[in-house]
Amino acid sequence: MDPPRRCAVRLDALMAVGPRAPADRASARRGGGRRPIVPPSGKPCRSAPPPLDLDDPNGRMPGTTPYPPRPPDVADTARDPLAPLLAAIDAASTLPPEERTRRLREALPTGLADLADANRRLRETTHRRDALLASAAAELRAAADLLAADPAEAEARRGDISRLRRVAEDLDRTLRTTPDAPAKRRSRPTGTRPRLLVVDDEADAREVLTEVLEPEYEVMLAEDGEAAVDLAREEHPDVVLMDLFMPRLDGLQALERLRSDASTSDIPVIFVSGHGDDAVKVRSLDLGAVDYLQKPFSERELRARVERTLRLVRSHVALRELAQTDALTGLANLRAFRARVEEEVKRARRYHTPLTCVMADMDQLKPINDELGHAAGDRAIAAVAAVIREELRETDFGARYGGDEFVILLPHTAAEEGRVFAERVCARLRELELEIGGRRIHVGASFGVACLCDDLREDAAEALVGAADTALYAAKREGRGRVASTELPEPPRLPPDVGTGAAQSAPAH
Structure with a gap:
């Protein structure tokens, strides 16, 4: 009605x-x-x-x-x-x-x-309360981690650390059980249908759009721009249908946030609004909206525009994967790796977590090419890539670096854990045997491991890959089919300023 x-x-x-x-x-x-x-x-x-x-x-x-x-x-x-x-x-x-x-x-x-x-003010008050609770929980958890970082302090303050974490967990439970939570997101079983995020501060509008779209799509709901941004980061919907004028964060501001975040920058946004001002339409399209649907509209027009956007998304994803995937191995190519390594270095710095890089180079590929042809060499490369791909976790990243070289990024992984990963792949490759042209051939590879830990240099990504490459050639010199690891070289020190050189060049204790 x-x-x-x-x-x-x-x-x-x-x-x-x-x-x-x-x-x-x-x-x-x-x-x-x-x-x-x-x-x-x-x-x-x-x-x-x-x-x-x-x-x-x-x-x-x-x-x-x-x-x-x-x-x-x-x-x-x-x-x-x-x-x-x-x-x-x-x-x-x-x-x-x-x-x-x-x-x-x-x-x-x-x-x-x-x-x-009055309802809007109540929602704003509730969201502010939730934000304060979340911030307090994060501060308590950070304080507990800070106390636990020092072994001596952790032993002496064990009770305080436990209490801080317990209070933080209580605050988290309070946020999870807030009565407003179901209005922010509608829980649905995961399926194969496209996922749409409907954003509108009017409950009637959300209900109407849900009734029209739900038979064909999985629909999620948000009641303002801020909730929409948080839900898009968490769920990554296929399309966002968003109103323009909403409390807390309007549609244009929400679109700017989505486009500025690498994790949501590619989500298509369709504005659905009763305002037909040309300046607003132009502004929304300039910010990156893919379409603008003006109320009133028919159900057929709504579905047609959503389907058109989904087709464009599928085409874009297919082209992007084609441009970033190595055709022979199915791993990422060098262009995709260069973009990913910069992202992972930034993430490791932000959260102070280790990042390990593993370089791999096949052993004795040239004799296979010379004796059996390049088609046999391609089969050997693809076999090594398949073993690497099977060992990767969901958060890991593997790429073909060029020729018979591969590179793997292992986030949240220290140097020793990265060496264990490389040893496991190396052992599997020693047992790998291919039958090509009636002959059985063995393939193997050498590995170099390097880890980035709290390195603030500007060229940290380049230094990490270079250190892994250096370790790889050390493994080659040691006899092939093995793993070597190294530490990143110290960043170059800046020359001391005149008059204060002695004070600035002295090492910190």
């Missing part, structure tokens, strides 16, 4: 109740009429009002006129957004039906607007 018709139905329901004086609501809350006040003498007081006539639908006292309308209380109006509307109903209770209807129709839009504004 559309909002104007819904408001009309509610108004008709109010009118069907008939005029009702304030005393009637008060008596209904108490469960009956007033009792006469009886003093200790047993005689009713002269000032005591007679009891209410419960058979009178207007709640009047017998032989009396209706109560005059009560003026609205300023304090009640400030607390209750519906107070002005209720006051208007009270004031109109004694008026003729035509005048009563006119006044209620005048007061109803304002009352509904006040109610919507």
Whole structure:
């Protein structure tokens, strides 16, 4: 049901109740009429009002006129957004039906607007509270990690560390069990259908879009731009359908945030709005929106635009994968690796986590090419790549570096763990045997391992790959088919300033 018709139905329901004086609501809350006040003498007081006539639908006292309308209380109006509307109903209770209807129709839009504004303020307060709780939990957890970093301090402050983490977990549970959580995201079983994120601050609009799209798509919901950005980062939907004007963060601001984040920059956004201003449309398209759908629209047009966007997304993804994938091995190519290594170095610096790089180079590939041809050499390269791919975790990244060389990035992995990974792949390759042209051939590879830990140099990515390459050639010199590791060279020190060289060049203790 559309909002104007819904408001009309509610108004008709109010009118069907008939005029009702304030005393009637008060008596209904108490469960009956007033009792006469009886003093200790047993005689009713002269000032005591007679009891209410419960058979009178207007709640009047017998032989009396209706109560005059009560003026609205300023304090009640400030607390209750519906107070002005209720006051208007009270004031109109004694008026003729035509005048009563006119006044209620005048007061109803304002009352509904006040109610919507009160709900918006309540949501904003809830979101601010959740943000404060999340920040407090993060600070407590960081304080516990800081105390635990020093072994001596960790042993002495074990109880404090445990309490800090316990309080942080309690705050996290409070956030997970907040009553507003279901309104932010609708939980659905994971399927193969395209996933759409519908963003609108009006519950009616979200409901209408969900009813139209849900038969064919998996629909997620967000009620403002900030919630949409958080949900897009978490779930990465295929398409976002977003309103323009929303509380906390409007559609254009949310689009800017999505485009500035590498994890969400490729999510297509369709604006759905009743505003048809050309400047707004141009601005939204300049910021990166793929389409602009103006209300009102038909269900067929909505589905057609969504399907068109999904086709464009699929084409874009296919072209991007084709441009970043090595055709022979199925691993990423050198261009994709160069982009990924910069991202991983930044992430390792931000979260102070280790990043290990493993370089691999096949042994004795040239004799295979010379004796059996390059087709046999390609089969050997593909076989080595398949073993590497099977050993990768979901967060790891493998690429063909060029020719018979491979490079692997292992986030959150220290040097020793990276060496274990390389030893495991190397052992599997020693056992690998291929049959090509009636001959059985063995393939193997040598590996170099290097780890980046809290390195702040600007060329950290280049230094990490260079150190792994140096370790690889050390393994080659040691006899092939083995693993070598090395540490990153110290970054070059800047020359000391004149006059302060002794103080600046002294090592820190």
